[in-house]
Amino acid sequence: DGGITQSPKYLFRKEGQNVTLSCEQNLNHDAMYWYRQDPGQGLRLIYYSQIVNDFQKGDIAEGYSVSREKKESFPLTVTSAQKNPTAFYLCASSASGTRKSPLHFGNGTRLTVT
Amino acid sequence: ELKVEQNPLFLSMQEGKNYTIYCNYSTTSDRLYWYRQDPGKSLESLFVLLSNGAVKQEGRLMASLDTKARLSTLHITAAVHDLSATYFCAAQTGNQFYFGTGTSLTVIP
Numbered sequence: 001d002g003g004i005t006q007s008p009k010y011l012f013r014k015e016g017q018n019v020t021l022s023c024e025q026n027l028n029h030d031a032m033y034w035y036r037q038d039p040g041q042g043l044r045l046i047y048y049s050q051i052v053n054d055f056q057k058g059d060i061a062e063g064y065s066v067s068r069e070k071k072e073s074f075p076l077t078v079t080s081a082q083k084n085p086t087a088f089y090l091c092a093s094s095a096s097g098t099r100k101s102p103l104h105f106g107n108g109t110r111l112t113v114t
Numbered sequence: 115e116l117k118v119e120q121n122p123l124f125l126s127m128q129e130g131k132n133y134t135i136y137c138n139y140s141t142t143s144d145r146l147y148w149y150r151q152d153p154g155k156s157l158e159s160l161f162v163l164l165s166n167g168a169v170k171q172e173g174r175l176m177a178s179l180d181t182k183a184r185l186s187t188l189h190i191t192a193a194v195h196d197l198s199a200t201y202f203c204a205a206q207t208g209n210q211f212y213f214g215t216g217t218s219l220t221v222i223p
Contacts, residue, residue: 042215
């Protein structure tokens with residue numbers, strides 16, 4: 001079955017450490033996205049990528065970095081510069097161009113930094 | 115930047131009642147989506163609305179789109195407990211998706 005896989009489901013880190021969240025899709029989608037969700041709030045866009053080796057900052061990119069070396073993969077690194085990293089992180093993908101589709105979401109990674 | 119507003123933010127309703135969630139967006143959008151999120155879970159796509167006057171129905175949920183008013187509605191008919199969740203609308207322009215803040219729906223027996 002096609003889908004998006006995020007790992008790990010839960011992640012615990014000490015303050016000051018960088019951490020990388022994995023996102024892999026086998027939907028053959030060109031576009032991939034990272035969102036952050038805080039309790040009781042909506043989704044805020046961190047980064048998105050429309051094509052391999054290219055990505056753009058979203059609304060809250062500070063303290064985060066991404067790479068898009070393969071179409072299937074879009075890992076997110078939460079750096080020590082991110083002041084309040086504890087949150088629920090959602091990766092998504094969609095077809096682009098004339099094959100526009102809804103966002104398909106992974107199951108999320110819940111990051112806790114202490 | 116496209117702004118999306120949902121109301122109400124919180125909705126508590128009795129089983130069997132009807133209600134409507136509203137989604138306004140600020141500028142022209144290519145498509146309008148509705149998603150459902152259960153507590154601690156990811157988002158599940160419910161409806162895609164492509165053009166003015168579009169109406170989609172699935173079970174007790176019906177979504178509609180008025181592009182002239184820049185308004186989409188999600189109507190709940192004869193609510194049941196299983197519909198308790200948070201509902202998000204999202205407007206798409208190009209490859210960007212803009213989300214509303216969500217409506218937390220609780221259906222009371």
